[in-house]
Each structure stands twice: as C-alpha cells, then as structure tokens.
Amino acid sequence: MIAVGTAACPVCDSPVSLAADLTESEIIRCPDCGSELEVRSMEPAELVEAPVEEEDWGQ
Amino acid sequence: MIAVGTAACPVCDSPVSLAADLTESEIIRCPDCGSELEVRSMEPAELVEAPVEEEDWGQ
Amino acid sequence: MILIKIGGGAGINLKGIAADLGQLRAPFIIIHGANAARDDLAERLGLSKRVVTSVSGYSSVFSDPDAIDLLMMAYAGLRNKRIVELCQQHGINAVGLTGLDGRLIQGRRNRGVRVREEGRTKIVRDLSGKPERINVSLLQTLMDAGYAPVLTVPIIDETASAINSENDDITALVARETGADLVLQLIEAPGFMRDVRDPSSLIPHLSPEDISDWEMRAEGRIKRKLHALRKLLESGARSVVIADGRRERPVLDALDGLGTRVGDDHSRDLRGILRQPPVAATTG
Amino acid sequence: MILIKIGGGAGINLKGIAADLGQLRAPFIIIHGANAARDDLAERLGLSKRVVTSVSGYSSVFSDPDAIDLLMMAYAGLRNKRIVELCQQHGINAVGLTGLDGRLIQGRRNRGVRVREEGRTKIVRDLSGKPERINVSLLQTLMDAGYAPVLTVPIIDETASAINSENDDITALVARETGADLVLQLIEAPGFMRDVRDPSSLIPHLSPEDISDWEMRAEGRIKRKLHALRKLLESGARSVVIADGRRERPVLDALDGLGTRVGDDHSRDLRGILRQPPVAATTG
Numbered sequence: 001m002i003a004v005g006t007a008a009c010p011v012c013d014s015p016v017s018l019a020a021d022l023t024e025s026e027i028i029r030c031p032d033c034g035s036e037l038e039v040r041s042m043e044p045a046e047l048v049e050a051p052v053e054e055e056d057w058g059q
Numbered sequence: 060m061i062a063v064g065t066a067a068c069p070v071c072d073s074p075v076s077l078a079a080d081l082t083e084s085e086i087i088r089c090p091d092c093g094s095e096l097e098v099r100s101m102e103p104a105e106l107v108e109a110p111v112e113e114e115d116w117g118q
Numbered sequence: 119m120i121l122i123k124i125g126g127g128a129g130i131n132l133k134g135i136a137a138d139l140g141q142l143r144a145p146f147i148i149i150h151g152a153n154a155a156r157d158d159l160a161e162r163l164g165l166s167k168r169v170v171t172s173v174s175g176y177s178s179v180f181s182d183p184d185a186i187d188l189l190m191m192a193y194a195g196l197r198n199k200r201i202v203e204l205c206q207q208h209g210i211n212a213v214g215l216t217g218l219d220g221r222l223i224q225g226r227r228n229r230g231v232r233v234r235e236e237g238r239t240k241i242v243r244d245l246s247g248k249p250e251r252i253n254v255s256l257l258q259t260l261m262d263a264g265y266a267p268v269l270t271v272p273i274i275d276e277t278a279s280a281i282n283s284e285n286d287d288i289t290a291l292v293a294r295e296t297g298a299d300l301v302l303q304l305i306e307a308p309g310f311m312r313d314v315r316d317p318s319s320l321i322p323h324l325s326p327e328d329i330s331d332w333e334m335r336a337e338g339r340i341k342r343k344l345h346a347l348r349k350l351l352e353s354g355a356r357s358v359v360i361a362d363g364r365r366e367r368p369v370l371d372a373l374d375g376l377g378t379r380v381g382d383d384h385s386r387d388l389r390g391i392l393r394q395p396p397v398a399a400t401t402g
Numbered sequence: 403m404i405l406i407k408i409g410g411g412a413g414i415n416l417k418g419i420a421a422d423l424g425q426l427r428a429p430f431i432i433i434h435g436a437n438a439a440r441d442d443l444a445e446r447l448g449l450s451k452r453v454v455t456s457v458s459g460y461s462s463v464f465s466d467p468d469a470i471d472l473l474m475m476a477y478a479g480l481r482n483k484r485i486v487e488l489c490q491q492h493g494i495n496a497v498g499l500t501g502l503d504g505r506l507i508q509g510r511r512n513r514g515v516r517v518r519e520e521g522r523t524k525i526v527r528d529l530s531g532k533p534e535r536i537n538v539s540l541l542q543t544l545m546d547a548g549y550a551p552v553l554t555v556p557i558i559d560e561t562a563s564a565i566n567s568e569n570d571d572i573t574a575l576v577a578r579e580t581g582a583d584l585v586l587q588l589i590e591a592p593g594f595m596r597d598v599r600d601p602s603s604l605i606p607h608l609s610p611e612d613i614s615d616w617e618m619r620a621e622g623r624i625k626r627k628l629h630a631l632r633k634l635l636e637s638g639a640r641s642v643v644i645a646d647g648r649r650e651r652p653v654l655d656a657l658d659g660l661g662t663r664v665g666d667d668h669s670r671d672l673r674g675i676l677r678q679p680p681v682a683a684t685t686g
Contacts, residue, residue, distance in 0.1 A: 025525045027516060038514070038525050050525060051513035084241045086232060097230070097241050109241060110229035159475070163446050187480055191443070195479020196471055199556070199564065202502045206562040213504045213540075218486045220497045220549050256497075259547055263540070265504050272483070278490040280483065 126151025410435025
C-alpha cells in the first residue's frame, strides 16, 4: 500500500496512514483502536467517525 | 363562393350556405337575421350562436 | 393583511424575499407566478407555447391539457414548493396551495374568445378562464392557525376541472375578498416604467387616471397588466406598490419607498407599521 | 379515519379510486406516490436515476437536488393536483399538501449510509431521510372543516430543507399518529403475491409472523416494502388491506374482501361500515 500521508484518528488520536487510491467518503478502520472512520477529505487529509445509520433510510 | 351545403341558422332558422373552405369554430354571419354564428362542425354541418365573451380572458 | 405577488421571472430573488417576509409582523398571503420555470420546462420537454391574441388586442397563452400539466409541474410543483421551503427556512410556516385545493380559487371557463388566425375570425376554447370566488374561510382558518398561504394556478372551474387564469386577476380578486390593506407586486423591473428599456423612466406615482390613460394606448400583455392594475385599485386595497423583486432586500426596499406607488394614497409611510425584529421560527 | 395509500404506477385507476372514495362516509387521508410520472419526466428531461443499495440489501433512489426538483414537479405538482382535481370532480373537497407545507411531515436527513460501489465501502449522503413527526393538528383542522388531505413527498428535515422519504414509512407514521382504523394500500397487483409473475399466487391473509419470515428471505425494494408493512401493523391500525388499484372499482372491491388482508383481524366485514349512497358534492 503506497501511503500518501497520514491523518489523526478522531477517536484515539494515533496517526492513520492513507492509501493513494483512497477516495472521499470511503470507510476505513483505525489500526490502533479499530474504530470505523470516514475519509472526509483528501486534501487536507481529514478523518471523522463514520456515522452509524439505521439501515433502511430514504426512498 | 362554392357552397358545400347549408345549415339552419339557430336564431331565425333560415338556411345558411356554408363555403367549402370554412373551418370548424370559425365565425360567420347569418345573411337573414345578421346573428353571429359559430361553425360547431362541418360533418354534419352544425351552426350555434357565437358565444359573447368579455375580452380579457385567461392568462 | 398584506398580499405579496411574486413574479415568475428567473431573476426574482426568492431568498431575499423570504428573508424579508420573515421580519414582518402582519399576516400575509403570497401569490406567485412561474412563467420562466414553465418556459424552461416546456423547452426541455419539446413542448411549444401557442400564444393567441384576441380581436381586441389581448394576447395570452393557449392552455391545452399539456399546458395544464406544465402549470402543475412548474407553478404548483417546483416553484410553489421551493418558495414554501425558503419560507420555512426563514421562520415562516408556509402552506402551498393551488386554486384546486379546497376549491380555493373558483372560476368560470371562458366560453370561447374570438381570435384572428390565418385571416379568419375563429372561436378559441381552451382550459382557461376568469377567477370569480375565493374560499376565504380556508385562508382564514389557515392564517388563524399561524400559517402563511402561498397560492398559485391552476384554479378550479364550474365543472371542477383545472384551468389556467391570469395571476393579476387572481391577485385583484384575493385582495378584494380578503380586504388586503397593502398589495406588493415584485417584478423584474425597478417598478412601472415609461419605457422598459430605459432604467431611468421609472414612474414613482401612478394615479387611477394615469392608469386609464396608459391602458388606452397599450397593446397585448401590457394592456392586460394595466387592466388588472386598475381592477386591483378598485379592490379597495389602501396601498399598492410595484417594486423590484431582484434586489438584495426586495420587500424592505419597497416598504422604504422604492418602486412605484399606485393609487392616491402614495404618501403613507409603510416602514413603521411593518418592520419588526426577526419573528421567532413558528413551529408546526 | 381511513388512510388510503395510492401507488405511483401508471396503471393505477385514479378516476375509479376517486369515484369510490366519493361514496365513503368516514373521513379519509390519501397518501400517494408518482414513481411512473417521475421516471417518465426524468427520461424526457434526460436525467438519469441513480439507485444505491446499502450494504445490508436496502436499495433506493439517490436523491440529489435534481431529484428533489423532479419530486416537486412529478409528485407534488402533476400527480398531486390531478388527484385533487379528480377528487373535486367526485364531491370530495381535497386539499393537496407535501410534508413541507405547514411542516406537515418532519423528518431527519440521513447521516450517511454505507453502500458498496466499485469494490469500496462508502458513505453516501443525499437529500433523503426518515419521517419522524406529523403535524396532526393541521390535518385535524382541515378534516374538521370538511377537507380531505392528499399528501405526498417531499418532507421537511431538521434544517427546513426538502428531502425525499419512503412513502411506506410516511404511511406507517401517519397511521400511528392519526390513529387510523383502516389502512388501504392500492398497488399494481391483485395484492401480496408469492410470485409477482404468477397471478394465481395471491396470498389472501398475511399474519405478522408471515411478514417477518418473508422479510428474512427478501432483498432490495421488496425487503423495504415488508419492513414498512411490519411497521404499519405496529402502528396500531385495526385493518390493513393490500388491493389492486387498477380495477374498475378498486376501493369498493377491496372493502368487499378482494386482495390481501394483513394482520390478525382479517374476518372483519368492511363493507357495511363504509358503503354509502353517493355523498352530495361538498362545496368549498
């Protein structure tokens, strides 16, 4: 995996390396605390906790 | 005027001859009583009194 | 009560209007058009618009069933609900309705109008007509409960069918039957212009006599507009203002005196009565 | 009070439904879809429809701003007003409203749902969400005054923006909050079918247990439908009927026992309560 940078995990603050082919709004897992994170943006790299949504949403 | 038929004037009942190139919903005048008539249909020929509408109608 | 007529042009600043209306204390009713949205939709759907001109110079859109579908999509659907949405975002609990809903605007389908086409005088019948009665009790019920009615075409005819009608006629009828105190018309021009191409030709005051003079000389759609304006004055509204709906603060500027004051009562200061600190968002 | 959900298919006999409803004595609320009208309009406008399927099998339409415009034109405009027009022609004083109007159906925009696209798991956010509250007092005010509410999407979210929502969820919520006694769903099929392609596979009765079993095995849109049906039962409605909206007399046939009776109470005779000689045309 060619990493292009790292961003802090919003839950445990440890650095998470971001793969080159990662795309916005993709879900990844923090290697340290295991939280599910969402790639909010690539430039600058920003991670947020992935929202948990009840499965059957809008039409 | 080449007439293709006649229809009764709804106002004075006298026969009104209909020109060949007449079209539906066209307005003609009864030669006898002078009323304004509307060509409701050509086949069969039918004349009705032309409605009088206040000028500034719908949008 | 204030009656606000919002023109259907693409340049109208709906957001600015909603923001201003959110600051009014007096109850109000909105009537709006959507001709730009309709024309855009008609073009994208490949539907052509047929305009007919009556023998005495009145021109208007020929309303066939396709045209009524367009009204329902562009006026009653897209434009009405986007205005309701903007109102809700500015603390106004708006309810969007057409003349069909609750038989709000009842009219009579035109019996047939004489038009000149291809050298012949013909009777044209379509799905349009004149508004005659307003279901004022429905409007009152909604306003008493804190809602702001947002009205548009189609209206309902004597056979309970949807028909098109001129928004200016509807505005005059609603003004008369609800006893509106102020009628504010927001259009895509600084106000009533001597010459639409000359921005400096704004007429600040228009007396009833001026209107009748202008009407004699005008033709087609302008003639219609003046005819409806005269009837608006006859509706008993104390103040009628025609102002620019494209400005940053269209309503507040109009109340400040910008635009054209119509009728005899053009000195009345409208600002004090209406300007208010932002009204708290009313919840449903 | 009766809740009638009219499917959005092109084959639904709206005229027959309106004629039947004109004969009901009990007050009723209509909720309707318009997916056929929307798809037709989208195609004519060259707009493509993006369907996303969540990781656990729920598929639905991706609602971007264009999609909300389409909802406003097809659901809130064309379909809603044509249904109101037909009701008015059968003595029903209908009032057409969306969830935006008077904040009638308030919901919460979805925070973001996980979907699988191009081998990745992604969060998808769009203009859609779940209905949470109904402005029952507006519905009550209208029905007390003799009007029949005709409801459709969009609904209003916490930021007062228009969002899409699943009509089945709205139906369950309205049923619960208004205490509907009977919910009648009119669709483009004889009722709930074991196999949609096999007309003889109609299931006359569906118990709550049946529904849960079916839900386990189903996928995509059918899974959604069953999920919503279960919630409808939990809403407390005494009788739920799924019947064919294409028939000559869709409502009367359903009350006669045609279609699928859902829930435990399938022996109840619905005809007597509701059948009435034609109601005189109510004037506005």
